Amino acid sequence: MTVYDTNRVYTLYLSHTWNDRGTGGELLRMLQSVDSFRFRPASLDRQTSEAADDRILYEAIRGKIRYADVILILCGVYAEYNRWVNKELILAKNELNKPVIGVQPFPAEKPPFIVKQHADRIVQLHPLDIIKAVMELGQG
Numbered sequence: 846m847t848v849y850d851t852n853r854v855y856t857l858y859l860s861h862t863w864n865d866r867g868t869g870g871e872l873l874r875m876l877q878s879v880d881s882f883r884f885r886p887a888s889l890d891r892q893t894s895e896a897a898d899d900r901i902l903y904e905a906i907r908g909k910i911r912y913a914d915v916i917l918i919l920c921g922v923y924a925e926y927n928r929w930v931n932k933e934l935i936l937a938k939n940e941l942n943k944p945v946i947g948v949q950p951f952p953a954e955k956p957p958f959i960v961k962q963h964a965d966r967i968v969q970l971h972p973l974d975i976i977k978a979v980m981e982l983g984q985g
Contacts, residue, residue: 855983858913858943859888861929868919868950875972882976887913889929903932910936914983916945917975920956920967934963944982948975 857876863869873886887909889902906929910916916937918930937943947956947964956967965982968974 854883854885855914855979856885856887856912857979858910858916858933858937859886860916860918860933861889862919863888863917872917872919872948872970872975875970876975879972879976882972884979899928899932902929903936906932907936907940910941910943913943915979916943917979918945918947918960918964920947920949920960921951921954930959934959938963946975946978946982 859869859872863872869888876882876884889905889909910933916933918933934945937945944965945960945963947960947967948970949956949967950970952969955961956964961967966978968978
C-alpha cells in the first residue's frame with residue numbers, strides 16, 4: 846500500500862492534449878477521487894491556447910510549466926495537437942528540466958515517438974499509476 850505525503854500539494858501542468866473530448870475533466874475527477882492526494886492543475890485557458898502568434902503561445906506555456914512539478918501529457922492524440930505538444934516538450938525537457946509523464950489511455954496503443962522519446966515515465970490512465978509517478982518524479 847502506498848502512503849502519500851498529504852502535506853504536499855503538487856502542481857500538475859496538463860498538456861493541451863487533455864482538451865481532447867473532455868479527457869482533462871475525466872483526469873481531474875480521477876485524481877480528486879484519491880482523498881490523500883492534493884494537487885493544483887495548471888493549463889492554458891482556451892483563449893491563450895488558440896493564440897495565432899507562436900511566440901505568445903510559447904511564453905504562455907512557459908509561464909505555466911515554470912511552476913509545475915510535473916507535466917502530464919495524454920498519449921495517442923499527438924497529431925491533433927502537435928503545435929502545442931512540441932512547445933510543451935521543448936520547454937519541459939530542454940529549458941525548464943521538468944519531468945514529463947505520458948499517460949496511455951489504451952494499453953494496446955503505442956505512444957507517439959515524440960512523447961516516448963521525452964517522457965520520463967509512461968503510465969496507464971489509472972489514478973494510482975499517475976499519482977505514483979507524480980510523487981516519484983515530482984520531488985524536485
